[in-house]
Amino acid sequence: MTARLLQGSDAVARSAIEAGCRFFAGYPMLPFTDLLESMARLMPAVDGVCMNAESEIEAVNMALGAGAAGARAATGSCGQGIALMQEAIAEAALNEVPFVVFNMARGQQDYFQATRGGGWGDYRTLCLAPKDVSEAVEHTQLLFHLADRYRAPVMMYGDYLISHTYMSVEVERRDYGPRPAKDWALDGRRGGTGRSRQIWTWAMGKANDPGPGPDRHWQRIAEKFDDMGRVESRWEAERCDDAETVVVSFGTAAAFVEQVVAELREDGLRVGAFRPVSLWPFPEAALAEACASASQVLVFEVNAGQMIDDVRLSIGRRIPVRPLGRVSIDFSGMRQGEILTVPWIRDRVRAAVKEVAVK
């Protein structure tokens, strides 16, 4: 297969269809709109359904319904619209309906929203943050696989640079083995038999077929998220082995940090880059290990300081952890602003390295 020039949104849409996604619903809001438009263009050819919903709340509940019926389903928005979707995402996590949420965020200010969630109950949302279009293509298929495997809603944290950048990419079907049987799906086949299936957040069951009830049901779900936390964290560490300074960043910002680290290494500075590929589960142990020889950790994120909490939880008080980014949005309100450039980051990492050397 040869590479094609595709806009990020289009590449993600094609990858979702390769993954077997046959239901998509969304409400337009940039920079998510392009993904909705691509889905609308591509779904008819595979007998799939793409709905332009009347709101984000409607869209996410459509995805929940399609997921409950057994389809590989997805929805999406940017952080503002995902705020509206929180209730349905929490319900889906607690009643175990898999679907994918594509968060084409307006920058990096929705890290808390993506990793903590705003719904109710003891739930987590697995979240992958690609650094570029080709990784977004890969993550898309992985997310559908993980959603089904764990029967849970999962999320991609993208942004304008993922959604709107064109890249020469190959969109190929990835093999994650046989799909798990959906013997829980409400596909209508038991209608009228008196043995109809049920998907219910509180798991009370029916009078003639009682369920485990919320106590046992939610304990089991909490154990499931514990298991996911143990095995599903993903990360990338570059030049961390002998690094005195480790710079932590996520998503598209990490591509800039990687370049800064490569340039500063050429100048002889012992810096490394660490990137959580999964924002939840956050790769705590891997980060602690990557910082084993470091005397300081810098956190570059284009927000007021959100991921830095997870960095501190990972490495404790052993090494100073300093924020490097700040709030920075461009004139359109949709993209990261002036700080997301190689020179801005390079100057500040260099200064921080020198400061530590002086001490």
Place this chain on the structure above:
Amino acid sequence: MQREVVLTGIGGQGVQLAAKTLAMAATAEGRQVMMSSHYGGEMRGGQTEASIIVSDDRLRPVPILESTWSAYVMHHRYWPGVAARLRPGGLAVVNSSVTGDELTAEGAEVVPVAAGDIAAGLGSPMAAGFVLLGAYVSVAGLARLESLVDAMKELVPPYRTQHLAINEAALRAGAQAGTEAGAARAGSEVGR
């Protein structure tokens, strides 16, 4: 080998279409390509810019360019911001029908091509963007003329096929003009 081009102009000049054509042509030739666009909500008259990175091997993907090896300049309004990013030894191919002959860039070569006049001479002033694109690749490389023609045909939507012939003529006339303007200068090995 990695080369960059920043395309600048004002909305309506076909800058984004030219960028997509070049990026698609370079992809078809088997290169690694990244293209990002920046433009305001206005369809016409506002700032429009695209940047393309072309590489023979693995691309280091940072979509906001700190500096660029070359520029494609349809209009001078946003030129200063581009000139500041142009590296010494680089090159800018400019639409002198609009910019005049006054544009300069420190340490970089400016190649004027009267793209607007050439397009008007072909009977389609709208095709000036393709004239300048033909000129750009004949000077800078990055993609072959025939690949541009194929990419343009793929990009033009079915309801605009009446423009295919004139667009192709514009690309070819531009390539000719670029060659005459002195293609032997700072051409890129990437496109050769």
